Amino acid sequence: MEENKLTWEEFTKVEMRIGTIESAEIFKEVKNPAYKMIIDFGPLGKRKTSAQITALYQPEDLIGKQIVAVVNFPPKQIANIMSECLVLGALGENKDVTLIEPGLKLKNGARIA
Numbered sequence: 001m002e003e004n005k006l007t008w009e010e011f012t013k014v015e016m017r018i019g020t021i022e023s024a025e026i027f028k029e030v031k032n033p034a035y036k037m038i039i040d041f042g043p044l045g046k047r048k049t050s051a052q053i054t055a056l057y058q059p060e061d062l063i064g065k066q067i068v069a070v071v072n073f074p075p076k077q078i079a080n081i082m083s084e085c086l087v088l089g090a091l092g093e094n095k096d097v098t099l100i101e102p103g104l105k106l107k108n109g110a111r112i113a
Contacts, residue, residue, distance in 0.1 A: 018108060019041040019069055036048065037062065037087075041069075041109045042107055042110075048082065056098060066102055066108075067099050067101055
């Protein structure tokens with residue numbers, strides 16, 4: 001486990017923010033089941049992404065849900081979209097992803113500390 005340790009300075013570079021999912025639809029162009037989504041991060045703007053969360057969520061249930069995402073990774077090409085953030089979730093026993101959500105409603109763009 002020693003080789004996985006981060007310094008405090010490294011950790012503070014990871015910019016995790018609250019965003020609200022504005023749209024979610026089946027991402028037909030990828031080989032593993034996923035949704036493509038647009039997430040509103042308030043002052044940081046809206047960002048596109050893809051998430052393999054189809055086992056536990058339906059697209060219509062994601063609209064309006066607040067989530068936590070890393071917003072300072074470089075964009076990554078996923079099939080025909082450029083992913084602009086990484087939605088965070090916990091990996092379950094069957095590799096199903098449960099989204100990390102704030103317990104209370106927060107402003108879009110709020111930083112995770």
